[in-house]
Amino acid sequence: MIAALAKLASKPWIWSFLGAALVWLAAIAFTAGYGAGGMLTAALSLSVFTVIVGVGQMFVITLGPGNVDLSLPANIGLASAVAMKVMDGDDRMVAVGLAAALASGLCAGVANYLLIWALRIPPIIATLSASFVIQSIDISYGRGLQIKPPPGFADFTNIQILGVPLIAVLTVLFTIGAGIALHRMVYGRSVLAIGQNIRAARLAGLKVEPIRFLTYSICGMLGGLDGALLAGYFRGANVDIGGEYLLASIAVVVIGGTSVAGGKANIPGVWGGALFLVLLLTMLNTFGVSAGVRLLLTGLIIVAVITAAGGQKTTR
Amino acid sequence: MAVADVTIVSLDGVEKSFGAVRALGGVNFSVSRSECVGLVGHNGAGKSTLMHVLAGTAAPDKGRIVIAGVEQRQYSAARAKDLGVRCVFQELSLCPNLTVAENARVFHPALRGFNWRRKAGKLIVDKLDEIFPDHGIGASDLIQDLSIGRRQMVEVARAFTVSDRPADLVILDEPTSSLDAHTAGQLLAFVRRSVANGVSCIFISHILGEVLRNCDRIAVMRDGKVVVADRAEAFDRNKLIAAMGGVHQSEREVNSASVPTGRSQAPVRVRALPARQSEGVELIAHEGEVIGLAGLAGHGQTDLLLSIFSASTRRRVGVEVAAPVALVAGDRQSDGIFPQWSISENIGVRSLSKLRDGLLISRRREDDLANAWRDKIKIRTPDMHNNILSLSGGNQQKALFARALASDAAIVLMDDPMRGVDFGTKLEVYALIREEARAGRTFLWYTTETDELKNCDHVYVFRNGAIVADLARDEISEERVIQSSFAGAH
Numbered sequence: 001m002i003a004a005l006a007k008l009a010s011k012p013w014i015w016s017f018l019g020a021a022l023v024w025l026a027a028i029a030f031t032a033g034y035g036a037g038g039m040l041t042a043a044l045s046l047s048v049f050t051v052i053v054g055v056g057q058m059f060v061i062t063l064g065p066g067n068v069d070l071s072l073p074a075n076i077g078l079a080s081a082v083a084m085k086v087m088d089g090d091d092r093m094v095a096v097g098l099a100a101a102l103a104s105g106l107c108a109g110v111a112n113y114l115l116i117w118a119l120r121i122p123p124i125i126a127t128l129s130a131s132f133v134i135q136s137i138d139i140s141y142g143r144g145l146q147i148k149p150p151p152g153f154a155d156f157t158n159i160q161i162l163g164v165p166l167i168a169v170l171t172v173l174f175t176i177g178a179g180i181a182l183h184r185m186v187y188g189r190s191v192l193a194i195g196q197n198i199r200a201a202r203l204a205g206l207k208v209e210p211i212r213f214l215t216y217s218i219c220g221m222l223g224g225l226d227g228a229l230l231a232g233y234f235r236g237a238n239v240d241i242g243g244e245y246l247l248a249s250i251a252v253v254v255i256g257g258t259s260v261a262g263g264k265a266n267i268p269g270v271w272g273g274a275l276f277l278v279l280l281l282t283m284l285n286t287f288g289v290s291a292g293v294r295l296l297l298t299g300l301i302i303v304a305v306i307t308a309a310g311g312q313k314t315t316r
Numbered sequence: 317m318a319v320a321d322v323t324i325v326s327l328d329g330v331e332k333s334f335g336a337v338r339a340l341g342g343v344n345f346s347v348s349r350s351e352c353v354g355l356v357g358h359n360g361a362g363k364s365t366l367m368h369v370l371a372g373t374a375a376p377d378k379g380r381i382v383i384a385g386v387e388q389r390q391y392s393a394a395r396a397k398d399l400g401v402r403c404v405f406q407e408l409s410l411c412p413n414l415t416v417a418e419n420a421r422v423f424h425p426a427l428r429g430f431n432w433r434r435k436a437g438k439l440i441v442d443k444l445d446e447i448f449p450d451h452g453i454g455a456s457d458l459i460q461d462l463s464i465g466r467r468q469m470v471e472v473a474r475a476f477t478v479s480d481r482p483a484d485l486v487i488l489d490e491p492t493s494s495l496d497a498h499t500a501g502q503l504l505a506f507v508r509r510s511v512a513n514g515v516s517c518i519f520i521s522h523i524l525g526e527v528l529r530n531c532d533r534i535a536v537m538r539d540g541k542v543v544v545a546d547r548a549e550a551f552d553r554n555k556l557i558a559a560m561g562g563v564h565q566s567e568r569e570v571n572s573a574s575v576p577t578g579r580s581q582a583p584v585r586v587r588a589l590p591a592r593q594s595e596g597v598e599l600i601a602h603e604g605e606v607i608g609l610a611g612l613a614g615h616g617q618t619d620l621l622l623s624i625f626s627a628s629t630r631r632r633v634g635v636e637v638a639a640p641v642a643l644v645a646g647d648r649q650s651d652g653i654f655p656q657w658s659i660s661e662n663i664g665v666r667s668l669s670k671l672r673d674g675l676l677i678s679r680r681r682e683d684d685l686a687n688a689w690r691d692k693i694k695i696r697t698p699d700m701h702n703n704i705l706s707l708s709g710g711n712q713q714k715a716l717f718a719r720a721l722a723s724d725a726a727i728v729l730m731d732d733p734m735r736g737v738d739f740g741t742k743l744e745v746y747a748l749i750r751e752e753a754r755a756g757r758t759f760l761w762y763t764t765e766t767d768e769l770k771n772c773d774h775v776y777v778f779r780n781g782a783i784v785a786d787l788a789r790d791e792i793s794e795e796r797v798i799q800s801s802f803a804g805a806h
Contacts, residue, residue: 184676186668193665196654203625203643203651204665204719263656 012257016272019255019305020279027283037163039282044168045158045233047274050248051171052226054256054270055178056219057249060123063215064195064262067123071131072223072249075108076242078134079227081142084149084237091152098228105224106217108134113216117209138239146236157232167229172271179267191215195262248277255305276305322349323385324516325370325401325485330379332365337698337706339365340376341540347485352507352517354531354548356524357560358738359710360696361537363520364405367487370518371403372396384484400484402475404491408467412460416440416453416470426480443473447506448499464647464732465494465613465764472503476510486510487518492526493735494646496613496764497798504530522738523765524553536560557739579774579788580605585727585758588627589634590620590782597783599776601727601758606749608772608792609762611801613732616781617762618646621729624760628727639758642666642725644716646732646762652716653704660686660700662715666723689718694744709736717745721752728752730761734768746771766794777801 008014024043028036053072060069079101087097108130115126159166182188190211193201202208226245231237254260255276256269280301284294326346332339340362347353357363368374369381372393381388383399396403410419417437421427427436437455444451448469459467468491475486488507492500507517508530521527527534528548535545536559544559551559582603589598599620601607609617621643623632628641645651654662664671664682671681686700693714697707704712713736720728734742749759749771761772769775775792777785777800785800 180676186672186677189661189665189668189677192656193654196656197650199650200645200652200654203645205640205642205723205725206665263654 011268013266013269013272015305015308016252016255016257016269016276020272020275023276023279023283027279027286030283030286039279041160041163041165043275043278043282045165046278047271048165048167048171049226049230049233050245050252050274050277051175051270052222052229053219053245053249054252054274055175055267056222058253058256058258058265058267058270059178059182059191059215060219061250061253061258061260062191062195062262062265063212064198065260067195067262068127068250069109069112069216069219069223070124070127070246071108071112071134072219073242073244073246074131074134074138075105075220075223076227076230076245077237077239078108078138078141079104079224080231080237080241081138081147081227081239082224083228084147084231085142087150087153089148089150091150094150094153094156097153098225101224101228102221103224105220105222105227107220108223109217109220110213112220113213116216117212135239142237142239146238147231148236149232153232154235157229167233175267175271182265182267187211187214192263192265195259195264197263248274251302252277255302277302323347324349324383326382327366327370328380328382330366330369330376330381332369332374332376334706339540340369342379343537343540343542345535345542345545347516347518349484349516350511350514351533352511352519352531354527354534355518355520355537356522356527356534356556357537358740359714359736360708361560361738362540363537364489364708366537367403367405367489367518367520370396371401371405371487373403398481400482401487402483402485403487403489404468404471404475405489408464408471410459410467410471410474413458415456415458416462417455419459419470420474420477423474424477424479439477439479440470440473443477444469447473447476448502463614463618465496465499468494469499469503476506476515483515485516485518487520489520490522490736491519492521492523494613494732494764496611496801497766497794498612498801500526522736522742524556524739528553528556560738560740583638585638586624586760587636588620588624590616590778591623591634597776597786599760599783601760603726603758604753604756605773606753606759606761606771608769608775609760609778610766610769610775610797611778611784613764615778615801617778618731619781620778621731621760621762624727625729637727639726640724641727641729642720642723643729643731644720644733646730646735648709648712648716648735651731653712655703655705657704658701659690659695659697659704659707659715662704663689663700663718663722666719666725670724685722686718689722693718693721693748694741710738710741713737714741714745717748721748726756727758727760730759730763732762732764734763734765742768766797769797 024039027039057069060067082104083097083101086100087093112127112130115121115130116123157167190206193206194208194211198208227242230241252270252273255273257266258264258269280298284297323346327343330340330343343366355363365374369376372391372395381391388395411422417433417440420440421432421436441455444453451469453466453470472491476483491503495503504526511517519527519531528551531548533545534548534551535542536556538560580602584600585603586601587598611617623635624637625641625643626632627635628637654665660682663686667685668677671677671685690700695711695714704715713733753759763769769792773789775787776783777797779801787796
C-alpha cells in the first residue's frame with residue numbers, strides 16, 4: 001500500500017490532480033456542499049476545450065527547447081468561424097463543417113511549420129506572426145458577426161450521461177489514444193527523442209523534419225477541432241473565442257508535468273492541469289472576488305504550482 | 317624525484333554509491349609532489365568517480381580526504397580549486413557558446429579590468445603554444461566551432477594555466493582519447509616537463525603504453541577499489557592487464573592473416589569523394605570490408621562520415637551509398653545519448669520499425685533486443701531499464717555500439733567510437749566488428765589511435781579535408797600514416 005502510494009507520488013501528474021481536488025474542496029466548503037456535482041460537470045465540459053489544444057501544445061513543446069505554438073487562439077477563432085459558416089445552421093452539414101474546421105487548422109499548422117523550416121524563424125516568432133495573419137483573415141472572413149451553430153450540433157456538445165458530459169468521455173478516449181501514440185508508436189518515440197537531443201535523433205536515423213511537420217500540423221488540426229466545438233458549446237463563433245487558450249494551453253502542459261525543455265511529456269497531467277485551472281476559476285467565482293483579484297490570484301497560483309512541481313522533479 | 321616523499325593528496329577509505337551501484341568501495345590512494353600517477357582499470361571500475369571525489373564535484377559517502385596535510389571536512393569544487401587541484405574531465409566542461417578566451421576567464425575570476433578579454437586570451441593561447449605548438453586555435457574562436465580534439469586541447473591547456481591560484485595537482489581523465497598520435501605525444505611530453513617542475517599529475521588512460529611510458533607510479537582499480545599500486549617499472553603490459561582482471565588474453569592480433577590483401581571483389585557499398593577533393597582518390601568501401609579513416613584529428617574524416625550518413629536518405633553530389641547506414645558517435649553527449657531514456661530505449665531507437673508489432677512498439681521485443689546485446693557486448697548494469705546516465709562513460713559507448721549493430725544497417729560508420737572504452741572491451745568490440753564484417757557488413761572507421769588501424773582492410777589518410785594516401789592492408793603502419801598526415805600527397 002505504501003509502495004503503491006510512493007509510486008503514485010513519483011508520477012509528475014499526480015500534483016495537478018491533487019491541486020484540482022483541493023480547489024474543488026475549497027469551493028464546496030465555501031458553499032457548504034451546495035452544487036458540488038454541478039461544479040464537476042461544468043469543469044469537465046470546460047476542461048475538454050483546454051485538453052484538446054493542450055495535447056497539441058504538449059506534442060509541440062516536447063519537440064524541444066523553443067518549440068511552442070502561439071497561433072492557437074487565432075487558429076481557434078478562424079476555425080470556429082469557418083465551421084459555423086460551412087454548417088450554416090443546418091444539421092446535415094455538421095460533418096462537412098467539422099472537416100472544414102480541421103482543414104482550416106491544418107492550414108495554420110502547415111503555415112507555422114513552413115515559416116519555421118523554410119525561413120528558419122524561431123517557432124515563438126513564427127507562430128506569433130502567423131497568428132496575426134490568421135486573425136486578420138478571420139476578421140475579414142467572419143466580418144465580426146457571431147454565427148450560430150446548427151441546433152443539433154449545439155445540443156451534441158451539451159449532452160450529459162448521468163452528469164458526465166459526452167464530449168468529456170470522447171476526449172478521455174482521445175487522450176488515451178494520444179498517450180499510446182506518445183509512448184508506444186514510432187511517431188511518439190521520435191518526438192521524445194528529438195526533444196532530448198535533435199542531433200542525436202538525426203544521427204540515429206529518425207526522420208526529424210517530417211516528424212516536426214506532422215507535430216505542428218496535428219497541433220493546428222486540434223486547434224481547428226477545438227474552434228468548432230467551442231462554437232457549438234457557446235452557441236456561436238467569434239474572433240475572440242480562443243483568446244484564453246494561449247496561456248491555458250501552455251499552463252496545463254507545464255502544470256501537468258511535461259518538461260518545457262522538451263523530451264518528456266505527460267498526458268494525464270494535461271487533464272489534471274485543465275481541471276485545476278477550470279476549478280480554480282470556479283472557486284474564485286464562488287468566493288465572489290472581483291475580476292482583477294481573480295486574474296492576480298490565477299497568475300500567482302499557476303506560478304506556485306509550477307514551482308512546486310519543478311522542485312519535485314529536482315529532488316528525484 | 318628528490319622531493320617525492322611529500323604527500324600532497326591522500327584518500328583514505330573513500331566510499332561512494334549511486335543508488336544501488338557501489339562505485340567506490342573503500343579506496344586508499346595518494347599522490348606525492350612532483351609525481352605522475354597513472355590510474356588504470358576497466359570501464360566502471362570507479363576511476364572517474366574517484367576523480368570526481370578528488371575534484372570536489374562528488375561528495376564521498378564515507379572516508380577521509382587529506383590535501384597538503386590538512387583533512388578536508390567541507391570539501392567542494394571551490395575548495396579544491398583554492399588548494400590547487402585542477403581537473404580535466406572526460407566529459408568536456410567548456411561552455412560551447414563562449415570563446416576560448418571567455419572560457420579561460422570563467423576559470424580565472426582574477427582576470428579583471430577593461431582588457432580582461434585580451435589578458436585571458438593571452439593566458440590560454442600562450443599555454444596552448446607551450447603544450448601544442450602549431451595548434452591553430454585562436455583566442456576568439458567559439459568552442460562549439462572547434463572539433464572535439466581541439467576542444468580537448470583547450471580544456472587541457474586551461475587546466476594548466478595559472479592566475480592567482482596554484483595548479484599543484486592536475487587530474488587528466490583520458491586526455492588523449494580524442495587526440496591523434498602527434499598531439500597526444502606533445503601533451504605527454506608537456507606532462508613530463510610539468511612534473512619535473514614540481515606539479516603532480518594523475519593520468520587516466522586506457523592506452524596502457526602511454527601509462528607505462530609516462531608515469532612514475534601506477535595504481536590499478538577494479539570493482540571500486542585500488543587493487544595494486546606500485547612503481548611503473550614494476551609493471552609491464554601483461555601484468556597491468558592481469559591486475560585489471562577480466563581479460564585473459566594479452567594483446568593479440570584480433571584479425572589473423574586470413575584476409576586477402578587486395579581489394580575485395582564484393583559489390584561496392586559506398587563511394588565518396590570528400591568535399592574538398594577536386595580530383596584523384598575516392599573513398600570506396602565494398603561489402604564486408606573494414607575501412608579505416610586516419611590522419612590527424614579534425615582533418616575532414618568526421619565531415620565525410622556525416623555526408624555519407626546524409627547521403628543514405630537524400631541524394632548528395634559525389635557520394636553514393638547502396639545500403640542503410642547507422643552511425644556510432646564518438647562525441648556521445650552531443651551526438652549519441654538520449655539522457656531521459658533507459659538503456660533499452662537508447663539501444664532500440666535505431667530499430668523502432670523492427671520492434672513494432674502492428675502499429676505499436678512491442679515492449680517485449682525491445683527488452684529482448686536490449687538484453688541480447690547486454691550479454692553480447694557486456695554492458696554492466698543490473699537492469700536495462702535503468703537510465704542510460706547510470707552507466708559509466710565506456711558502458712554508455714557500448715550501448716551506442718549496440719544501437720548500431722542491432723539495427724538493419726549494412727553500413728556502419730564509426731566516428732572515433734573508442735573514446736573512454738577500456739582495453740578489454742576494445743578487444744571484444746574489435747572481434748565483434750570482424751565477425752560482423754565477415755557476415756557482410758561494411759565498416760567505415762575513423763580513429764585517432766593508430767593501433768586500431770591494424771583491424772582495417774584498407775586505410776585512407778586525410779589531410780585538410782582531402783584524402784592524401786590510400787594504403788592497402790599490408791602497407792598500414794604508424795610511420796606511413798604519420799608521414800602521410802604531415803607530408804601531403806605522396
